Amino acid sequence: MKRLRNIGIYYTLFGILLMVSFIFTNLWRISLLGIALLLIYFILKVGLKKNKIETKLSGLKLILWDLFLILFPFIYVLLACWYVWRPYKQTIVIPKDYEGVVAIQYNKPDGQEKRWIGGFLGIGASRLIKVDTTGIAKTQFGFHHNAIPFLGAKQTYYNRGGLKIYYENDFKNEIIKGANGKSYTYEGKDENKPNIYFTGFRKYPLVIFVVTKSENYLNYFMTKEEKKIEQRAYDNNPYENYPPDEHELNKRYSNKFYGLNPHYRKK
Numbered sequence: 599m600k601r602l603r604n605i606g607i608y609y610t611l612f613g614i615l616l617m618v619s620f621i622f623t624n625l626w627r628i629s630l631l632g633i634a635l636l637l638i639y640f641i642l643k644v645g646l647k648k649n650k651i652e653t654k655l656s657g658l659k660l661i662l663w664d665l666f667l668i669l670f671p672f673i674y675v676l677l678a679c680w681y682v683w684r685p686y687k688q689t690i691v692i693p694k695d696y697e698g699v700v701a702i703q704y705n706k707p708d709g710q711e712k713r714w715i716g717g718f719l720g721i722g723a724s725r726l727i728k729v730d731t732t733g734i735a736k737t738q739f740g741f742h743h744n745a746i747p748f749l750g751a752k753q754t755y756y757n758r759g760g761l762k763i764y765y766e767n768d769f770k771n772e773i774i775k776g777a778n779g780k781s782y783t784y785e786g787k788d789e790n791k792p793n794i795y796f797t798g799f800r801k802y803p804l805v806i807f808v809v810t811k812s813e814n815y816l817n818y819f820m821t822k823e824e825k826k827i828e829q830r831a832y833d834n835n836p837y838e839n840y841p842p843d844e845h846e847l848n849k850r851y852s853n854k855f856y857g858l859n860p861h862y863r864k865k
Contacts, residue, residue, distance in 0.1 A: 599639065599642065599643060599648065599649060599650060599651060601660075601664065602635060602638065602639045602642075602651065603635075603636065603639045603643075605632075605635055605667050606632045606633070606634075606635030606636035606638075606639055607632065607636065608632065608667075608668070608671075609628055609629060609631050609632025609635065609671065610629045610632030610633055610636065611629075611632070612628060612629065612632070612671045613625075613626045613627065613628045613629020613630070613631075613632060614626070614629055616628065616629075616675070617629070622675055622679070624749050624750040624751040625674070625675055625678055625749055625751065627748070627749055628671055628674055678746060678749060678751060681744065681746065682744050682745065682746060682751045682752060682753050683744070683753060684744060685760030686744060686753065686760045686761075687716075687722070687723070687724035687725065687760035687761075687762075688724055688725040688726075688727060688739075688760060688761055688762075689715055689716075689724045689725065689726050689727070689762050689763075689764065689769075690702065690727050690729060690735075690761065690762070690763045690764070691726070691727070691728045691729065691763075691764050691765070691766050691769075692729045692733075692763070692764075692765060692766070692773075692809065693729070693730070693731055693765070693766055694765045694766050694767065694768075695765070696729070696731070696733070696765070696809060697792060697809055697810050697811070697814070698733050698808065698809065698810065698818070699733045699806065699807075699808050699818060699847070699851055699855050700729055700733050700734075700735075700806065700807050700808070700809060701733060701734045701735070701799075701804065701805070701806045701855045701858055702727055702729070702735050702737065702804070702805040702806075703734070703735065703736045703737065703803065703804055703858055704737055704739055704740060704803050704804070704805075705737075705738070705739070705740045705803055706736040706737060706738060707738065708736065709735075709736030709737045709738045709739075710727070710728065710735065710736065710737050710738065711738060712725070712737075712738050712739055713725075713726040714726060715769075724760070724762070725737075725739050727739070728766075733855075734855075734858070760778065761777070761778040761779050762777075762778070763777055763794065763807075763809075773786075773791075773792065773794060773809065774786050774793065774794050777794045777807075779796050779800045779805065779807070781796070782795065782796050782843070782844040782845055783795055783796075783844070783845070784796075785812070789811075789812070790811075791811075792809045792810050792811050793809075793810065793811065793812055794807055794808070794809055795807060795808045795810070795815070795818075795819070795845040796845065797843055797845055797846070797847060797856075798843035798846075799855075799856065799859065803859065804858055804859045806847075806855050806856070806858075808845070808847075816848075818847060818848065818850075818851060819845050819846060819847060819848055820842065820846045820847070820848045824846075824848065825842040825846055828840070828841070828842040828846065829841060829842055
């Protein structure tokens with residue numbers, strides 16, 4: 599009976615510590631298991647007047663069982679964190695030598711069917727998204743599949759290192775290795791090859807980036823003076839304007855590509 603009580607207290611306190619941790623807060627629900635065990639204990643102890651639970655397990659098996667019960671909360675946290683924060687692997691393929699804006703729209707019923715690449719027996723595979731010469735790709739893939747609804751835990755970051763961008767028929771070489779959207783700018787060592795610049799749209803339901811050489815940067819993005827004008831407009835009326843991002847598409851492209859987000863207010 600004491601074993602049941604102690605495990606109930608342990609799980610309850612463990613859940614409370616998770617709740618106040620500021621890191622694993624959403625995993626507090628393991629305390630519900632502790633409370634359930636304590637309720638069973640009180641029902642047996644007070645209601646049914648039991649002082650002992652009969653078991654056929656040997657002393658060694660009881661020790662192993664206790665060890666598992668002690669380690670289980672830590673295993674629970676590790677597995678939950680791995681599942682939620684594992685990389686959102688996606689492979690974006692653009693036409694050979696393509697230069698320009700690339701926009702990926704997710705969760706589109708009329709988009710390209712779900713396809714996967716790599717992995718082993720379905721484990722570790724990457725979502726495959728192909729972009730045509732328009733620079734726009736619609737996919738039936740959603741974005742945030744890394745979630746445990748019951749625990750209220752989900753991945754809120756957009757790529758977590760899982761994004762790779764290739765030219766078609768060249769899956770051995772990323773255009774720029776590590777261009778996963780965590781940062782805005784990815785520049786290669788070869789001046790004759792393009793760089794990759796991410797806009798403020800770097801997560802669901804829309805990812806927009808530009809593949810271009812540095813010398814052609816202003817063909818797609820605002821100048822410093824144009825960004826200053828945007829910033830002043832935002833400062834004067836933040837409800838009707840947007841602050842400029844590090845790489846802000848110019849007027850030629852902004853409404854066309856930003857407008858793919860249904861919540862974007864066109865200018």
